[in-house]
Amino acid sequence: MDKKQKEILINFMNKYRKQCYIGVAVVVLLIVLCFVLGRSGSGGKEDTNAIKKNESPEVEKLVGNYYKAAAKGDVEKLQAYATPISDNEKAYIKLFAKYVEAYDIKNIYTKRAVDDNSCLVSVEMGIKFKGVKTEAPGLDFFYVTGLDSKELYIVNLYSQFNAKTKEYKTEKQVADCILAYENLEEVVALKEKIQSKYDKAIDKDEKLDVMVNSTIEDAVSEWMGTVALSQNQTPPESVLYRVDDKKDKEKEDVKSEDDKKTDEKKDDTKSETGETKETKEDEKKTEVKKVTVTEYVKTKEEVNLRKGASTKTDSIAMLKGGVKLRVVSMNVWGEWTLVKTKRGKKGYIRNDFLKTVDNKYTAAGKDGYPKKKQKCKLTEKSNLLNKMKKSARVISSLRKGTKVRVITCYVNGYSKVKTNGRVGYVLTEKLKID
Numbered sequence: 231m232d233k234k235q236k237e238i239l240i241n242f243m244n245k246y247r248k249q250c251y252i253g254v255a256v257v258v259l260l261i262v263l264c265f266v267l268g269r270s271g272s273g274g275k276e277d278t279n280a281i282k283k284n285e286s287p288e289v290e291k292l293v294g295n296y297y298k299a300a301a302k303g304d305v306e307k308l309q310a311y312a313t314p315i316s317d318n319e320k321a322y323i324k325l326f327a328k329y330v331e332a333y334d335i336k337n338i339y340t341k342r343a344v345d346d347n348s349c350l351v352s353v354e355m356g357i358k359f360k361g362v363k364t365e366a367p368g369l370d371f372f373y374v375t376g377l378d379s380k381e382l383y384i385v386n387l388y389s390q391f392n393a394k395t396k397e398y399k400t401e402k403q404v405a406d407c408i409l410a411y412e413n414l415e416e417v418v419a420l421k422e423k424i425q426s427k428y429d430k431a432i433d434k435d436e437k438l439d440v441m442v443n444s445t446i447e448d449a450v451s452e453w454m455g456t457v458a459l460s461q462n463q464t465p466p467e468s469v470l471y472r473v474d475d476k477k478d479k480e481k482e483d484v485k486s487e488d489d490k491k492t493d494e495k496k497d498d499t500k501s502e503t504g505e506t507k508e509t510k511e512d513e514k515k516t517e518v519k520k521v522t523v524t525e526y527v528k529t530k531e532e533v534n535l536r537k538g539a540s541t542k543t544d545s546i547a548m549l550k551g552g553v554k555l556r557v558v559s560m561n562v563w564g565e566w567t568l569v570k571t572k573r574g575k576k577g578y579i580r581n582d583f584l585k586t587v588d589n590k591y592t593a594a595g596k597d598g599y600p601k602k603k604q605k606c607k608l609t610e611k612s613n614l615l616n617k618m619k620k621s622a623r624v625i626s627s628l629r630k631g632t633k634v635r636v637i638t639c640y641v642n643g644y645s646k647v648k649t650n651g652r653v654g655y656v657l658t659e660k661l662k663i664d
Contacts, residue, residue, distance in 0.1 A: 281341045282341070288380060288382050290338050292383070292384070293338060296311045297333035297335065298333075299311065300323055300330075301327060301331070303323060303324040303327030305323055312372075312389070313383060313384070316398070318397065319392070322391060322453070326450075329441065329446055331359060334358060334365060337354040338351060339420070341411060343407055346377065347377050347378045348376075348385075349377060350371075350372075350373060350407070350408065351371065351372040353372065355367075355370065362435065362441050364435035364438045365431070366438060367424050367431055368428070369420065371388070371389075385404075387465055410611075413612065413613060415627070418624070456543075457539075526556055527554075527567065528584070529549050529583055531551040532548065532549065532550055533551075533579055533583040534579075535549055537577060546575055549579075554572075555584075556571075557569055558570050565580060565581055565582075566580055566581065569584075603635060603636065604663060604664075606633070606636055606647070606661040606664050607632065607633055607661070608630055609660050609661070611628065612627075613625075613627055614655070615655045625654045628649065632649060633649065640658075643657060644656070644658060645657075645658045645661060
């Protein structure tokens with residue numbers, strides 16, 4: 231800046247000094263205001279529905295106590311923290327504890343569940359096995375309730391064990407809440423991060439690889455073959471169920487006589503206009519839900535029909551390829567199907583050796599279900615999976631409203647679909663006929 235320019239600037243400042251000061255003050259005030267608003271926007275009002283990391287001492291204490299007992303195989307003490315625990319799960323915990331030295335909890339993630347009294351919990355941990363130097367990274371899940379009373383406990387109906395064995399029935403509202411949580415981008419990213427760490431640990435330490443993929447896997451497979459599973463049992467009475475039942479009862483009691491009369495009038499009006507239950511059912515046909523029909527499968531090739539869900543159990547019979555079997559229970563331990571032959575023999579076959587019988591035993595084209603090649607939309611965010619099970623590899627994450635073309639629907643609740651050139655499986659109940 232030369233001398234003449236400086237003189238011009240000084241004269242301008244002297245002439246408009248007051249205005250300049252006001253201008254500077256306004257700028258400063260705007261900066262302060264933005265800073266304050268920024269802070270209040272991010273920290274002033276807490277997002278109660280966000281995933282929180284290590285922010286619940288009560289949950290941390292509960293989970294810590296659970297894992298201390300689990301590491302010792304102390305199932306009696308475990309029942310003070312989690313309920314219900316089936317006899318089969320107790321046996322599994324005791325078996326697994328033989329190889330575990332300790333659980334090292336790294337992080338605990340929590341998120342509000344179906345109400346303020348419950349939360350969804352993901353536990354990032356390291357499992358220290360006996361005689362192995364490297365920890366095995368892991369990720370566990372719990373559904374915790376009792377936050378209001380500070381008497382927290384784990385609702386074990388939603389444990390990973392019951393998710394695989396399906397011993398106990400679960401509550402749909404809670405199961406849907408958990409599924410939505412598992413599909414969140416943050417949770418999917420966390421799973422991928424832990425899986426990557428686990429793979430690296432296995433590659434790094436041969437002893438860990440042998441322990442997990444040989445010693446423990448063989449022991450669990452042998453044990454699985456001796457277990458008799460009873461699926462879809464009504465769970466023991468719990469606080470969660472009593473509360474829900476009580477609320478439903480209260481809602482019913484609140485309904486007044488006037489409301490009932492109004493309902494009766496509506497029913498009379500519907501009768502006069504010719505609207506029937508059948509009409510309503512027709513209107514609902516665009517909504518897809520799980521099919522309930524007798525399930526059949528066929529063997530893909532020659533395979534053993536075994537006494538238990540393990541290759542180490544005895545063979546009952548050798549079945550040829552193409553043999554039709556009735557399904558007694560699907561996805562036992564996530565990998566096996568309990569079937570029944572025409573002669574009444576029951577046994578287990580790995581899912582890999584079975585295929586769903588087409589047409590007659592698939593749901594495609596049945597009332598309320600998509601036909602083959604029919605266009606549908608997703609009613610909520612979903613994962614496109616490479617196999618018909620929750621633990622399958624995710625091909626891609628699909629947004630709500632994504633258009634898909636149905637290849638076929640299966641009796642186990644999954645549909646094979648094509649979207650954007652990719653083929654995979656989604657839950658049929660998440661499809662709506664377009």
